[in-house]
Amino acid sequence: MNLSGLMILSAAFASGAMTATAEEYYVKELTFPAGADSVTKIDMASRLVPNERQLAWQERELTAFLHFGMNTFTDREWGDGTESPEMFNPSELDTDQWVRSLKDAGFKMVILTAKHHDGFCLWPTATTKHSVASSAWRGGKGDVVADLRKSCDKYGMKLGIYLSPWDRNAACYGDSPRYNDMFVAQLTELLTNYGKIDEVWFDGACGEGPNGKKQEYDWLRFRETMRRLQPDAVLAITGDDVRWVGNEGGRGRETEWSVTPLVPSIFSYSDSVNNALGIDGMSPLIGERSSVVAADRLYWWPSEVDVSIRPGWFYHDTEQPHSLRRMAEIYLQSVGRNSVLLLNIPPDRRGLIADADVDRLMELRRWIDDNFSENKLKDPSCGITAVVLEEEIAKGQRVERFDVEGLIDGQWQAIASGTTIGKKRILTFDEVHPSDLRLNVLQSRGEPHAKLTGAYRMVMPASDDESAAVSLPTMVSDGWIQYARGGENPVYFYDMRSEQPVAGLVYTPDVEDNGGLIYRYVVMASDNGIDWHKVDAPGEFGNIEANPVAQRVAFGNSVMARFIALIPTETVGQTLRADASQIRLLAPAK
Numbered sequence: 001m002n003l004s005g006l007m008i009l010s011a012a013f014a015s016g017a018m019t020a021t022a023e024e025y026y027v028k029e030l031t032f033p034a035g036a037d038s039v040t041k042i043d044m045a046s047r048l049v050p051n052e053r054q055l056a057w058q059e060r061e062l063t064a065f066l067h068f069g070m071n072t073f074t075d076r077e078w079g080d081g082t083e084s085p086e087m088f089n090p091s092e093l094d095t096d097q098w099v100r101s102l103k104d105a106g107f108k109m110v111i112l113t114a115k116h117h118d119g120f121c122l123w124p125t126a127t128t129k130h131s132v133a134s135s136a137w138r139g140g141k142g143d144v145v146a147d148l149r150k151s152c153d154k155y156g157m158k159l160g161i162y163l164s165p166w167d168r169n170a171a172c173y174g175d176s177p178r179y180n181d182m183f184v185a186q187l188t189e190l191l192t193n194y195g196k197i198d199e200v201w202f203d204g205a206c207g208e209g210p211n212g213k214k215q216e217y218d219w220l221r222f223r224e225t226m227r228r229l230q231p232d233a234v235l236a237i238t239g240d241d242v243r244w245v246g247n248e249g250g251r252g253r254e255t256e257w258s259v260t261p262l263v264p265s266i267f268s269y270s271d272s273v274n275n276a277l278g279i280d281g282m283s284p285l286i287g288e289r290s291s292v293v294a295a296d297r298l299y300w301w302p303s304e305v306d307v308s309i310r311p312g313w314f315y316h317d318t319e320q321p322h323s324l325r326r327m328a329e330i331y332l333q334s335v336g337r338n339s340v341l342l343l344n345i346p347p348d349r350r351g352l353i354a355d356a357d358v359d360r361l362m363e364l365r366r367w368i369d370d371n372f373s374e375n376k377l378k379d380p381s382c383g384i385t386a387v388v389l390e391e392e393i394a395k396g397q398r399v400e401r402f403d404v405e406g407l408i409d410g411q412w413q414a415i416a417s418g419t420t421i422g423k424k425r426i427l428t429f430d431e432v433h434p435s436d437l438r439l440n441v442l443q444s445r446g447e448p449h450a451k452l453t454g455a456y457r458m459v460m461p462a463s464d465d466e467s468a469a470v471s472l473p474t475m476v477s478d479g480w481i482q483y484a485r486g487g488e489n490p491v492y493f494y495d496m497r498s499e500q501p502v503a504g505l506v507y508t509p510d511v512e513d514n515g516g517l518i519y520r521y522v523v524m525a526s527d528n529g530i531d532w533h534k535v536d537a538p539g540e541f542g543n544i545e546a547n548p549v550a551q552r553v554a555f556g557n558s559v560m561a562r563f564i565a566l567i568p569t570e571t572v573g574q575t576l577r578a579d580a581s582q583i584r585l586l587a588p589a590k
């Protein structure tokens with residue numbers, strides 16, 4: 001057979017144990033032979049396995065994300081690249097405090113936004129002046145990446161790098177070969193001068209509109225640079241080692257396959273193949289039998305769940321960390337659904353992780369320890385509410401359907417069921433008192449290597465008020481009027497009845513609604529409803545599509561007006577249905 005992808009022998013065979021016949025494994029990716037039938041395809045899918053880098057990555061379970069940079073100082077989620085480097089000036093930056101807190105909370109790796117979309121570099125790069133070297137911080141002599149490296153060494157923490165391909169500051173962005181050279185130079189600096197790097201994160205976001213600069217990225221060159229300089233590092237998101245789960249809300253899929261026909265977007269054929277298969281990175285099913293059978297190629301491309309401890313990715317003093325209950329749910333829906341949890345904890349303007357976040361992290365750690373350290377597998381009769389299942393993924397991911405039965409009053413009864421297991425699956429249920437437990441694999445691709453490894457009396461933290469996660473300053477009032485313009489996006493007006501000072505506005509999209517969202521906009525003000533002038537506002541709700549949380553917009557100059565209009569100029573998703581009640585005006589701070 002003509003197969004791409006390496007083949008290795010099964011460990012069991014190589015060590016002479018148990019299995020009589022060698023099982024061939026395909027490492028990381030495979031191409032089906034021409035004309036392969038569905039039986040062959042499913043059989044081969046069962047023998048696709050991760051490489052060593054991917055296995056080591058999956059073992060980590062918890063990785064910390066640190067969004068820190070220009071946006072921390074401008075109070076935005078996406079900067080537009082015009083920010084003055086002078087604005088970056090943390091007063092007490094202490095990377096020891098970051099790493100110590102994260103270590104105590106059980107993290108094994110930390111990934112820093114060395115450059116976000118605004119292009120500001122947290123290390124003194126030779127590629128642009130738009131960096132810490134031009135900032136007021138430490139007289140331009142500081143290097144956040146170097147500080148973090150030292151702290152990671154001190155506390156035994158692995159380091160990863162987020163380097164945004166989208167760069168709204170670089171003059172050469174859009175001049176594809178020149179920007180690709182610059183990006184490779186930045187990558188080379190980061191992967192050469194800061195010791196061992198274990199994960200490189202290339203964000204997929206690119207908000208350039210139809211008139212924006214179109215950059216043709218040389219993904220394979222970026223990957224080659226990374227493999228050469230840091231062979232142990234995994235390449236995440238716009239990379240082929242680690243896959244974005246598809247949302248920023250902390251939700252792994254109920255059916256989460258690491259074996260998928262979804263083609264990583266670094267390959268030029270990804271769009272055409274994925275479109276033909278009818279899947280993308282956000283599809284609810286990306287590895288079930290029908291899509292495997294329809295495919296020509298498969299990838300071991302495991303899921304990473306990236307989510308922030310606060311509503312936004314960057315620190316905003318109007319936001320608070322999510323409740324412990326929400327954090328517990330995120331843990332169960334990520335680590336408990338065959339994924340690594342990449343949890344963002346954004347340092348504040350001082351350059352410290354805020355106490356509230358440190359406290360929440362420690363509470364989460366204690367909750368995990370309290371609930372998952374006493375394994376009652378041997379004696380579940382005292383009452384259990386959760387089971388943990390694991391597949392030996394070095395031998396592939398195979399289980400397609402299973403249930404867990406408990407022996408209750410002498411009868412085997414199903415207490416939990418599911419589809420995929422993968423590295424780890426946690427299932428929760430109302431308390432039962434079985435005297436014994438068993439896992440039944442009901443459907444599998446070949447011989448399953450799955451086990452029930454734990455039974456726990458897990459208690460969810462009490463439900464508390466998640467709305468505390470966003471506290472917004474005083475509103476002038478509610479009461480916008482919405483004008484639908486036949487077929488076009490609506491325009492939103494507010495009449496304050498008299499001239500008043502307005503400091504900004506807040507847009508809180510309704511995530512349940514599934515309608516379109518306002519992405520770009522213009523704000524106009526008027527004192528008579530006839531003569532209007534444009535208000536100085538950022539013009540964009542950055543990252544609203546991937547992370548539709550409340551966003552606060554501060555107007556550049558304080559505005560005195562009776563009428564305010566918000567005119568959406570670009571939307572994302574479906575037809576815009578934003579209800580006027582989602583927009584509120586902010587009064588100037590007292």
Ligand code: FUL
Pocket residue numbers: 077078203204205306313543546
């Ligand atoms: C997104 C970015 O646009 C956000 O700002 C954030 O960095 C998140 C992790 O990825 O795509």
